[in-house]
Amino acid sequence: MRTRLHKWFLLLGAAAFFALPLTSRAQLTTEDIASRDNMESHVAGYTGHVQDAAYDYRRYCVGCHGDMGDANGEVAQWLLPPMWPKPRNFQLGVFKCRSTPTGTLPTDDDLFNAITRGFDRSAMPIWNQFTKYQRANLVAYVKHFSPRFVTEKPGTPISIPPEPEVTPERIKAGREVFARVQCWKCHGVQGMANGPSASTLQDDLGFPIAAFNFTDGTRPKCGDTDEDIYRIFMTGLDGTPMPSFADNIKPDEAWDLVFYLRTFMQQPSKAKEIAKTLNLKPVSANP
């Protein structure tokens, strides 16, 4: 009896503890949120409306993201980082997957793509079974939780030059960029998420978070095309330790870096084929 009570206390305590940082920042009232009921999205050639997503949101999203969009759905307390990242708190208006610079709002397309894609290595499902109209409406619904979408415009998407031909020289140049800007501090010299700073990483809400392991066959959360990977390190994943490198990597170098990152990944690619002939050593962790 004693031990059972004990267990309950521990469980309750843990739930309260994990819920605290999230609740302490969720301050909006139902009225405040309702005042943005006229929020729209413009995506996939369609105008999305908040009301039209109300049913889908309540049916499919509330369990994790909460009816106030504050990530306090009943499932959320059981998601324990870093294995299971917490759901996004939509009230904060901070998003990981953006085509826009760090510190700016994502475009409607970015949110649409994130919802379609789902988040690998998390509880966030893939929603590509929904029609594009349903997803466009959900984008409007997600936006209406945050006052930022009224007071600010989305950032201007970064421009990405056309992808050049991958060559041995470019892969080697990408290895130099990886060494120079020191991605390895978090991701490790072989991209295995075991860099010297990896063990202490926390997200903005204070939860532990793992760096991306390029070698384990999982996919980047924000898309796995070459362009997606380019975008990820040039915009950063806001709300996480993953910074933007836009000021420190030139567009041409960024493509070199994408090719080098490909050599770590299990997914077949031309860069990976070429790398087999290059016998590249991991960069030095003591430059």
Place this chain on the structure above:
Amino acid sequence: MKRQRNFVALVSTIVLLCCGALLLNQKVSAAGEGKITGNVKFEGAPPHMRGIDMSKDPWCVKANADHPQHLENVVVATNGGLENVVLYIDGWSGDATVEKTVPVFDQKNCMYTPHILGLDVNQTFKVTTSDQTAHNIHPLPNPMINVGWNQSQPPGAPPIEKSWKNPEVIPVQCNIHPWMHGYFVVVKGPVAVTDDSGNYTIENVPPGTYTVKAWHEPDTTQTAKVTVSAGGSATANFSFNK
């Protein structure tokens, strides 16, 4: 001959610039701005500040080999002065500060210099790095108040220019070096931070009666009433015990 002419040109430029500065200055004193100065003391025995283990990054260890770094939560001078206290005016309603400098927040020897930057709302500041190791500069405002960002600054990175829209105490951290921790303290109006003897001066304060606020991390605030006369200097001293 040519050199002489250059010299004359230089001297007259300097004279002109000085006149300009004098004129501008006059405008300032015409408004009768005064200042608030004082000293902040720490009461009692200063708490022990743990040394920082930088072994995650050998470059940081080497950079601090001669002067090991300690935590900076409470920095007390030998004379009892308390460093890093932010002083500002409660409920400031005046114009924006007359002359706005662009303060610099530098990443140096794997520490933030200064530890705390006091800023007026919308005041531009610069983030620079002096280090040969990569940092990421990651301020953590409450997203309901200010908009955060996270940028890498590898060795040789260009400065980043930013500002904050709303008053807030904003912690800033480096995820690569988790001991690096500082604050942007954003207030409305003129602001000062105590130096390594606990002294401060708030400049550009028009005549009037004010409530001065003194803030020390993580969240202690004290207040004092002062009256500034035209072109005069008022004093407000404080003392903290944590």
